[in-house]
Amino acid sequence: xxxxxxxxxxxxxLPEVAEVVKRYLTEEFGNASCQHVLGxxxxxxxxxxxxxxxxxxxxxxxxxxxxxxGTEANNLAILGFALKHPKAHIITSQIEHPSVLNPxxxxxxxxxxxxxxxxxxxxxxxxxxxxxxxxxxxxxxSIMWANNETGVIQPxxxxxxxxxxxxxxxxxxAAQAVGKIRVSVSHVPCDLLTIAxxxxxxxxxxxxxxxxxxxxxxxxxxxxxxxxGLRPGTEPTALACGLGKACELLxxxxxxxxxxxxxxxxxxxxxxxEIFPSLVxxxxxxxxxxxxxxxxxxxxxxxxILKALPEIWASTGAACHAKGVTVSHVLSAMKVPPxxxxxxxxxxxxxxxxxxxxxxxxxLFRTFFSR
Numbered sequence: 001x002x003x004x005x006x007x008x009x010x011x012x013x014l015p016e017v018a019e020v021v022k023r024y025l026t027e028e029f030g031n032a033s034c035q036h037v038l039g040x041x042x043x044x045x046x047x048x049x050x051x052x053x054x055x056x057x058x059x060x061x062x063x064x065x066x067x068x069x070g071t072e073a074n075n076l077a078i079l080g081f082a083l084k085h086p087k088a089h090i091i092t093s094q095i096e097h098p099s100v101l102n103p104x105x106x107x108x109x110x111x112x113x114x115x116x117x118x119x120x121x122x123x124x125x126x127x128x129x130x131x132x133x134x135x136x137x138x139x140x141x142s143i144m145w146a147n148n149e150t151g152v153i154q155p156x157x158x159x160x161x162x163x164x165x166x167x168x169x170x171x172x173x174a175a176q177a178v179g180k181i182r183v184s185v186s187h188v189p190c191d192l193l194t195i196a197x198x199x200x201x202x203x204x205x206x207x208x209x210x211x212x213x214x215x216x217x218x219x220x221x222x223x224x225x226x227x228x229g230l231r232p233g234t235e236p237t238a239l240a241c242g243l244g245k246a247c248e249l250l251x252x253x254x255x256x257x258x259x260x261x262x263x264x265x266x267x268x269x270x271x272x273x274e275i276f277p278s279l280v281x282x283x284x285x286x287x288x289x290x291x292x293x294x295x296x297x298x299x300x301x302x303x304x305i306l307k308a309l310p311e312i313w314a315s316t317g318a319a320c321h322a323k324g325v326t327v328s329h330v331l332s333a334m335k336v337p338p339x340x341x342x343x344x345x346x347x348x349x350x351x352x353x354x355x356x357x358x359x360x361x362x363x364l365f366r367t368f369f370s371r
Contacts, residue, residue: 013201023238048244063211081139088140089138090139266285
């Protein structure tokens with residue numbers, strides 16, 4: 001039986017979430033914009049879901065906008081802001097998800113001034129670099145809360161404080177952080193925040209963008225004006241209600257589940273290090289989300305290891321192709337030597353990961369390296 005250790009790629013939908021989605025697909029399936037009873041039942045479910053997402057973030061319900069996922073949320077935050085501020089200076093980092101990097105590159109092509117901050121070898125943005133990068137026309141900073149490959153948590157509270165003091169808006173892609181650690185827009189006063197449903201046990205095709213009250217964005221889609229005019233299109237009520245249910249469930253045991261996953265992760269790391277003493281870990285364990293372990297097996301490629309161990313489902317930190325091996329932009333930015341980066345595997349645990357899974361995986365690795 002396969003051992004799924006790729007929760008950062010996507011999570012299974014929780015049974016309670018699936019039940020809610022099914023209900024709004026088959027029973028209360030109305031269009032939330034309609035005034036009849038069925039439509040208003042859908043509207044009630046949609047607004048309840050908005051409240052649940054807001055509660056997890058410690059935000060206001062009217063600050064939550066439902067979108068199709070993390071990619072759209074990031075694009076709406078960055079491009080929607082840029083359209084309101086022609087030629088503004090924007091700051092991001094070199095390790096962002098492509099749905100942040102590519103809109104920024106496009107803005108660069110359109111004549112905007114964009115700075116891509118470096119990270120240190122631990123994968124962290126230095127707040128002092130941010131301070132030095134600020135210009136009189138800087139209007140937006142976009143730095144992720146936690147990295148999808150390494151799990152490294154950025155100093156978002158300090159970054160938010162710097163931005164607030166400079167009068168600059170702060171957007172954070174929190175797709176990998178929400179549901180794993182406390183993500184509070186009260187504790188970390190960001191202005192824009194991205195959520196991806198399928199990273200937190202909700203369906204694919206749904207996400208949310210938090211927009212602090214008073215922040216103005218230009219819509220990048222045009223239609224009938226749903227989501228208070230910012231995100232037109234018939235609301236995906238069933239998916240949004242699923243996201244709301246997932247947020248409600250995760251809020252009940254966030255700290256306890258994080259502690260459990262962290263303990264399993266560390267057991268896995270120690271076991272791998274016993275089997276393969278030259279193992280290299282990416283990112284300081286105390287500064288990573290609880291479920292994520294990124295390690296390299298120098299002398300091997302991550303792809304060849306996972307091909308030899310088909311029972312383990314995880315992700316590599318490098319892509320192999322006919323011309324060689326392309327190392328991830330995150331590891332490159334961290335100045336990981338190519339010969340080390342090629343051997344990277346990202347293991348990401350989740351709510352269904354058990355102690356038995358970890359021991360079985362270690363047994364498989366022990367067999368592989370003893371050949």
